[in-house]
Amino acid sequence: APQGGYVPLAKPPVRKLAKDLGVDLRALTGSGPGGVITREDVEASLAAPVAE
Amino acid sequence: MTDTSADLVILGGGSGGYACAFRAAELGLSVILVEKDKLGGTCLHRGCIPTKALLHSAEVADNAREGEQFGVKSSLAGIDMAGVNSYKDGVISRLYKGLQGLAKANKVTMVQGAGTFVGPNAVEVDGVKYTGKNVVLATGSYARSLPGLEIGGRVITSDQALNLDHVPEKVVVLGGGVIGVEFASVWASFGADVTIVEALPRLVPAEDEYASKQLERAFRRRGIKFKTGVKFTGATQSDTGVSVSLENGDVLDADLLLVAVGRGPNSAGHGYEEAGIEIDRGFVTTDERLRTNLPDVYAVGDIVRGLQLAHRGFQQGIFVAEEIAGQNPKVIDEAGIPRVTYCKPEVASVGLSEAAAKEKYGSVETFVYDLAGNGKSQILKTAGGIKLVKAPEGPVVGVTMVGERVGELIGEAQLIYGWEAYPEDVAPLIHAHPTQTEALGEAFLALAGKPLHVHG
Amino acid sequence: MTDTSADLVILGGGSGGYACAFRAAELGLSVILVEKDKLGGTCLHRGCIPTKALLHSAEVADNAREGEQFGVKSSLAGIDMAGVNSYKDGVISRLYKGLQGLAKANKVTMVQGAGTFVGPNAVEVDGVKYTGKNVVLATGSYARSLPGLEIGGRVITSDQALNLDHVPEKVVVLGGGVIGVEFASVWASFGADVTIVEALPRLVPAEDEYASKQLERAFRRRGIKFKTGVKFTGATQSDTGVSVSLENGDVLDADLLLVAVGRGPNSAGHGYEEAGIEIDRGFVTTDERLRTNLPDVYAVGDIVRGLQLAHRGFQQGIFVAEEIAGQNPKVIDEAGIPRVTYCKPEVASVGLSEAAAKEKYGSVETFVYDLAGNGKSQILKTAGGIKLVKAPEGPVVGVTMVGERVGELIGEAQLIYGWEAYPEDVAPLIHAHPTQTEALGEAFLALAGKPLHVHG
Ligand SMILES: Cc1cc2nc3c(=O)[nH]c(=O)nc-3n(C[C@H](O)[C@H](O)[C@H](O)COP(=O)(O)OP(=O)(O)OC[C@H]3O[C@@H](n4cnc5c(N)ncnc54)[C@H](O)[C@@H]3O)c2cc1C
Ligand SMILES: Cc1cc2nc3c(=O)[nH]c(=O)nc-3n(C[C@H](O)[C@H](O)[C@H](O)COP(=O)(O)OP(=O)(O)OC[C@H]3O[C@@H](n4cnc5c(N)ncnc54)[C@H](O)[C@@H]3O)c2cc1C
Numbered sequence: 004a005p006q007g008g009y010v011p012l013a014k015p016p017v018r019k020l021a022k023d024l025g026v027d028l029r030a031l032t033g034s035g036p037g038g039v040i041t042r043e044d045v046e047a048s049l050a051a052p053v054a055e
Numbered sequence: 056m057t058d059t060s061a062d063l064v065i066l067g068g069g070s071g072g073y074a075c076a077f078r079a080a081e082l083g084l085s086v087i088l089v090e091k092d093k094l095g096g097t098c099l100h101r102g103c104i105p106t107k108a109l110l111h112s113a114e115v116a117d118n119a120r121e122g123e124q125f126g127v128k129s130s131l132a133g134i135d136m137a138g139v140n141s142y143k144d145g146v147i148s149r150l151y152k153g154l155q156g157l158a159k160a161n162k163v164t165m166v167q168g169a170g171t172f173v174g175p176n177a178v179e180v181d182g183v184k185y186t187g188k189n190v191v192l193a194t195g196s197y198a199r200s201l202p203g204l205e206i207g208g209r210v211i212t213s214d215q216a217l218n219l220d221h222v223p224e225k226v227v228v229l230g231g232g233v234i235g236v237e238f239a240s241v242w243a244s245f246g247a248d249v250t251i252v253e254a255l256p257r258l259v260p261a262e263d264e265y266a267s268k269q270l271e272r273a274f275r276r277r278g279i280k281f282k283t284g285v286k287f288t289g290a291t292q293s294d295t296g297v298s299v300s301l302e303n304g305d306v307l308d309a310d311l312l313l314v315a316v317g318r319g320p321n322s323a324g325h326g327y328e329e330a331g332i333e334i335d336r337g338f339v340t341t342d343e344r345l346r347t348n349l350p351d352v353y354a355v356g357d358i359v360r361g362l363q364l365a366h367r368g369f370q371q372g373i374f375v376a377e378e379i380a381g382q383n384p385k386v387i388d389e390a391g392i393p394r395v396t397y398c399k400p401e402v403a404s405v406g407l408s409e410a411a412a413k414e415k416y417g418s419v420e421t422f423v424y425d426l427a428g429n430g431k432s433q434i435l436k437t438a439g440g441i442k443l444v445k446a447p448e449g450p451v452v453g454v455t456m457v458g459e460r461v462g463e464l465i466g467e468a469q470l471i472y473g474w475e476a477y478p479e480d481v482a483p484l485i486h487a488h489p490t491q492t493e494a495l496g497e498a499f500l501a502l503a504g505k506p507l508h509v510h511g
Numbered sequence: 512m513t514d515t516s517a518d519l520v521i522l523g524g525g526s527g528g529y530a531c532a533f534r535a536a537e538l539g540l541s542v543i544l545v546e547k548d549k550l551g552g553t554c555l556h557r558g559c560i561p562t563k564a565l566l567h568s569a570e571v572a573d574n575a576r577e578g579e580q581f582g583v584k585s586s587l588a589g590i591d592m593a594g595v596n597s598y599k600d601g602v603i604s605r606l607y608k609g610l611q612g613l614a615k616a617n618k619v620t621m622v623q624g625a626g627t628f629v630g631p632n633a634v635e636v637d638g639v640k641y642t643g644k645n646v647v648l649a650t651g652s653y654a655r656s657l658p659g660l661e662i663g664g665r666v667i668t669s670d671q672a673l674n675l676d677h678v679p680e681k682v683v684v685l686g687g688g689v690i691g692v693e694f695a696s697v698w699a700s701f702g703a704d705v706t707i708v709e710a711l712p713r714l715v716p717a718e719d720e721y722a723s724k725q726l727e728r729a730f731r732r733r734g735i736k737f738k739t740g741v742k743f744t745g746a747t748q749s750d751t752g753v754s755v756s757l758e759n760g761d762v763l764d765a766d767l768l769l770v771a772v773g774r775g776p777n778s779a780g781h782g783y784e785e786a787g788i789e790i791d792r793g794f795v796t797t798d799e800r801l802r803t804n805l806p807d808v809y810a811v812g813d814i815v816r817g818l819q820l821a822h823r824g825f826q827q828g829i830f831v832a833e834e835i836a837g838q839n840p841k842v843i844d845e846a847g848i849p850r851v852t853y854c855k856p857e858v859a860s861v862g863l864s865e866a867a868a869k870e871k872y873g874s875v876e877t878f879v880y881d882l883a884g885n886g887k888s889q890i891l892k893t894a895g896g897i898k899l900v901k902a903p904e905g906p907v908v909g910v911t912m913v914g915e916r917v918g919e920l921i922g923e924a925q926l927i928y929g930w931e932a933y934p935e936d937v938a939p940l941i942h943a944h945p946t947q948t949e950a951l952g953e954a955f956l957a958l959a960g961k962p963l964h965v966h967g
Contacts, residue, residue: 015474016936022475023385037841042933070944074963081961103945104886111890112581118574119585125568126595128588129575139582146889153884153966160966366949369963370941385939393943403943428609430560433602434567460919466948467922473940474930483841484929485826487849487859488526489559492922493822505537507530507825510609510616 013040021045058164061085063379064178064187066170066325069096070365071356072193073154073163075372080161082380087185088163089170089178095154097195097357098365099147105217106237108143110397113244117399124436134222134245143217174330176351189351189379192332192339193372194325196318196357201229201287209297210290210312213238223247223310227299229287230315231258233396236270238313240398243279250307251281252299258283259396262455263408265423265442269457273400273438320358335360343386345375353378367392393469395462400439403465406453406472412444416452420445424498426458428508430489435459441498443478450475451502454495464495471499478502514620517541519835520643522626522634522781525552526821527812528649529610529619531828536617538836543641544614545634547625551610553651553813554821555603561673562693564599566853569700573855580892590678590701599673630786632807645807645835648788648795649828650781652774652813657685657743665753666746666768669694679703679766683755685743686771687714689852692726694769696854699735706763707737708755714739715852718911719864721879721898725913729856729894776814791816799842801831809834823848849925851918856895859921862909862928868900875908876901880954882914884964886945891915897954899934906931907958910951920951927955934958 012028013021017040021028026045033040063079065072068090076088093100112134122129158165168180177186198212206212213234222245228235231253239249251258251274257267258274258281274281286302290312299307320337322328332347333340339354341347347354355371357363370387377384396402406412412419425440426432432439439458446452454468471481482503486496493508501509519535521528524546532544549556568590578585614621624636633642654668662668669690678701684691687709695705707714707730713723714730714737730737742758746768755763776793778784788803789796795810797803803810809831812824826843833840852858862868868875881896882888888895895914902908910924927937938959942952949964957965 014930015471015476015480016930016932019474020936042931077963078961098944104890107887107945108890112583115574115578115581115583115585118571119578119583122571122575122587123591123594125571125598126591126593127568127571127575128591129571130586130588131578132584132586135579135582135584137582138579142581146886149889150886153964156966157964365944366941369944373941373961373963391940395943395946430602430606431563433605434560434564460916462943462946463916463919463948464922465943465946466920466951467926469940469942470923470926470932470937474936476926480930481926484847484925485822485829486925487851487918487921488554488821488825489563490851490918490921492919492925495922505534505829507533507829508609508613510612 017042017045024049058085058087059183060186061087061164062188063087063191064185065089065191065193066172066178067096067193067195067356068094068165069193069195069356069368070098071195071368071372072096072191073158073372074369075191075193075355075376076163077157077161078373078376079379080163082376082382084376084380086163087166087187088158089166089168089180089185091167091169093151094158094165095151099150099154101214101217103365104147104150105143106213107397108146109139109217109241110237110399112139112142113241114399117244136220136222140218140220171326172330172332173326175349189353191375192327192347192352192354192358193356193368194321194358196363197321198314199317199319200314201316204290204314206314209292209310210314212314216313225309226250226311226313227252227297227307227309228313228315229299230317231255231281231283232261232315232317233259235313235315236396236398238315239274239279243277244399249279250309251279252285252287252301252307253281253283254286256284259402262402262404263442263453264410266402266404266455266457269439270398270400270402273457277399318357318363322358344378345371361389362392362394364392364394391469391473393465395465397462400437400457400459401462402457403462403468404453404455405465405469406451407444408453408455409442409444412446412452416446416449418447420447420502422498422502424494424501424509426494428497428510429491429494431491432458432494434489441494443498443502445478445502450477458491460491464492467492467495514541514543515639516642517543517620518644519543519647520634520641520645521545521647521649522628523552523649523651523812524550524621525649525651525812525824526554527651527824527828528552528647529614529828530825531647531649531811531832532619533613533617534829534832535835536619538832538838540832540836543620543622543643545622545624545626545636545641547623549607550614550621551607555606555610557670557673559821560603560606561599562669563853564602565595565673565697566693566855568595568598569697570855573700592676592678596674596676627782628786628788629782631805645809647831648783648803648808648810648814649812649824650777650814652819653777654770655773655775656770657772660746660770662770665748665766666770668770672769681765682706682767682769683708683753683763683765684769684771685755686773687711687737687739688717688771688773689715691769691771692852692854694771695730695735699733700855705735706765707735708741708743708757708763709737709739710742712740715858718858718860719898719909720866722858722860722911722913725895726854726856726858729913733855774813774819778814800834801827817845818848818850820848820850847925847929849921851921853918856893856913856915857918858913859918859924860909860911861921861925862907863900864909864911865898865900868902868908872902872905874903876903876958878954878958880950880957880965882950884953884966885947885950887947888914888950890945897950899954899958901934901958906933914947916947920948923948923951
């Protein structure tokens with residue numbers, strides 16, 4: 004992340020959803036515009052957990 | 056004949072009880088709701104709704120008195136309390152009718168009468184036992200007094216204050232919390248001479264200090280007197296008045312003394328302790344999932360320690376219904392429950408005060424936006440401001456607002472807090488001009504490092 | 512002596528121009544702002560602020576007239592237009608002073624005078640050429656009329672309407688858009704006999720049809736007449752009145768005719784076309800990053816086709832400043848800009864209307880929450896409702912609200928739309944009771960399948 008600057012990985016409700024579901028957003032690649040992580044990305048990560 | 060067993064038996068049909076009933080019914084559970092008085096409870100009949108009706112009459116009166124400031128040749132000949140009461144009662148009865156309709160539509164079985172909890176899982180009403188797979192206790196609260204201070208005559212609580220047939224000339228309000236400042240505000244608008252006595256060092260002591268300062272300044276301008284940090288020692292009443300003594304030797308004479316020192320949980324006399332339910336200084340003890348110590352017995356609303364607010368009751372009621380239905384709802388974050396005090400000016404907050412946030416995070420960032428910079432607030436001629444508290448490198452964790460009509464801004468603030476938004480999330484969403492929401496927007500812009508209409 | 516070159520030269524100091532100037536200055540750019548009249552432009556001096564001040568005087572007048580309904584013995588002897596104007600001008604001048612202070616604090620170089628754009632990158636004022644690495648055009652808009660309808664005498668636009676020294680007895684308002692319904696609302700509250708003429712089939716035709724229906728019903732109750740779907744054919748005026756003819760043969764006599772048929776871009780006479788800037792039916796053509804066809808020349812605000820709103824100007828101004836500073840801001844979603852019409856009752860919306868959403872998504876889900884179920888709205892005695900439009904399997908993409916004071920709910924609605932929230936995200940956040948925000952909360956609860964206070 005750029006110095007000092009805060010870059011949202013996802014919109015607030017999606018971040019909140021991810022947090023509630025225990026999904027680490029930093030482990031996901033965003034498919035939304037500008038690389039933003041979408042609700043679908045979060046849900047997909049639950050459906051198909053990636054190998055460690 | 057009514058069924059005497061159900062998935063869920065609820066004792067008390069106030070905000071907590073009925074919200075639980077409706078949600079449970081929606082989820083397919085059978086529900087018996089026991090209420091000794093009127094569906095809707097304190098909030099609808101003796102709380103939120105009637106006070107806010109009085110406060111609106113108060114606003115109308117202030118407007119009429121101050122019309123000249125806006126070029127309006129209005130005048131105020133006085134307050135017609137019979138008219139105020141019939142307006143207020145009209146609002147209540149319409150909402151009451153609606154609520155009864157909802158109970159019916161949701162197929163909730165209503166049982167009229169005073170219930171007693173009998174272990175392990177039933178409520179007895181007039182000799183009939185209603186057994187539930189689950190029981191929810193929701194008997195609410197009552198207006199407390201102080202030791203040695205008996206309610207009666209000129210010494211009243213909110214219950215009587217809501218049904219006065221006249222405007223008192225001179226009132227002392229004991230307690231500078233939400234209910235106290237709301238009544239003080241109404242009576243001042245209606246032309247009374249009002250003095251608030253608060254033992255703690257400031258009005259609305261549960262709020263961020265910023266709110267107290269702003270409110271005190273506004274009340275001073277309105278001519279509402281207050282004595283903070285001073286204890287009440289006694290009151291005596293006669294045919295002509297009531298005399299209130301304070302620890303510092305002051306004696307205040309008035310027509311009425313409103314006792315607004317808080318509300319106590321209504322947990323005695325309904326069989327709780329007798330049945331082995333754990334009670335802590337009057338409150339029913341629950342865990343964070345609102346379970347009492349007895350299996351399948353829950354408690355919601357004002358009998359559970361915490362904020363005494365109607366929508367907390369709603370939220371807890373819904374939570375318990377979903378819990379019972381096996382939906383495993385998320386534990387409620389008490390700090391995320393919005394708080395509004397509807398006096399003039401209003402106070403609204405969500406999340407943590409600066410002091411609480413400092414305790415939690417060590418250090419915090421704060422920003423105050425003064426309503427002097429907000430066009431719509433200038434149009435309303437209201438003063439006040441918005442204070443944000445931000446966790447270090449984190450989201451905004453506290454919003455406190457003071458000003459006329461800011462209560463309606465809490466919806467937005469609540470989403471921001473609840474979704475843990477950063478100032479940078481809010482900043483790109485430029486707010487509508489000219490609204491008071493802009494003040495919130497400006498505060499977030501400023502915290503995001505891009506102030507627009509911010510005066511140094 | 513002032514510098515005549517800067518990183519950024521801006522032509523026009525209205526909402527778009529000054530927001531761009533302030534943001535650019537914050538980002539370390541040197542800025543020259545050219546304004547021929549007053550910093551703040553239309554919005555502050557002849558638009559948003561004065562109209563909302565009139566609307567507040569109107570609210571105060573209505574309150575005084577209707578006090579009895581609330582038990583308040585108030586009365587209204589009339590409107591003192593000199594008082595209204597001095598209140599209004601007081602608000603403007605305070606905000607104007609604030610804005611001038613901000614320009615100074617931001618170290619924006621103000622140039623007073625009418626500027627002409629000269630290619631490739633300069634603005635000429637009184638023979639002096641101000642050259643910018645970048646130029647932003649922000650000359651705003653003016654009140655349009657119809658062919659053959661000359662403004663003057665009893666035929667006025669908002670510019671004159673804002674400075675009347677009397678309340679007209681009878682007015683015809685040509686145009687049922689935002690500006691038209693706002694003035695109609697003010698004058699009706701001030702006691703005038705008002706008729707709106709709108710060529711399209713409904714009032715506020717840019718809004719979801721739901722809003723038009725609700726507003727028309729409310730206006731009917733208020734005695735505001737309107738003729739929709741009928742064209743204006745001509746007006747003649749005399750010493751004693753103005754006579755307005757409609758296509759259907761009707762003739763309306765009035766004291767004044769307010770022409771509120773929209774605002775045209777102020778893009779002629781400032782050298783734009785002459786310098787090769789592409790213009791499309793008066794509007795300066797830009798791409799989605801607000802670039803004109805000339806390199807390093809941008810345009811913001813009402814001269815760019817789209818919503819003519821002050822906060823759109825702010826947002827575009829900020830966008831261009833950040834773009835020039837190399838911050839690569841996100842393209843503005845025009846639908847995400849909140850829209851508020853401040854008549855009584857207010858209309859507020861964000862996102863798409865049902866019709867627009869259907870076009871985009873094929874089918875949509877909608878839900879309407881009636882304010883009859885909302886306690887605070889009942890207290891205010893206001894009718895109306897909230898309509899949500901949801902994309903199939905997607906977020907809420909449209910919110911339309913009608914009712915007194917709902918304009919302040921748009922802040923919350925805007926976050927929900929802007930952050931693409933699902934009803935399930937909003938539902939757990941139970942709103943404060945009793946507020947109007949609850950109505951929004953109830954609508955989301957219902958869409959999430961868990962209605963609380965919803966009447967079937
Ligand atoms: C003056 C005042 C103003 C307020 N303003 C607001 C406000 O603006 N906003 C806000 O959020 N909150 C406000 N509150 C607080 C709000 O009213 C309470 O938080 C809310 O009513 C609590 O709901 P509850 O269901 O826990 O209890 P209650 O609403 O008190 O309901 C309890 C119900 O149980 C019934 N009951 C009790 N015992 C028995 C029994 N043995 N058998 C059968 N029935 C029984 C009672 O009759 C009652 O109907 C206000 C309160 C007061 C007093
Ligand atoms: C009656 C009315 C009510 C309104 N109410 C609202 C409302 O409630 N909310 C809302 O969001 N919007 C409202 N608007 C719209 C809002 O005023 C405009 O959208 C906004 O002002 C547009 O900003 P702008 O910067 O594009 O243009 P403007 O504000 O028009 O500013 C343009 C500036 O450029 C200057 N200028 C023009 N040509 C030159 C030149 N050659 N040289 C130097 N200077 C020049 C002008 O003097 C002016 O100051 C209202 C408009 C009107 C008329």
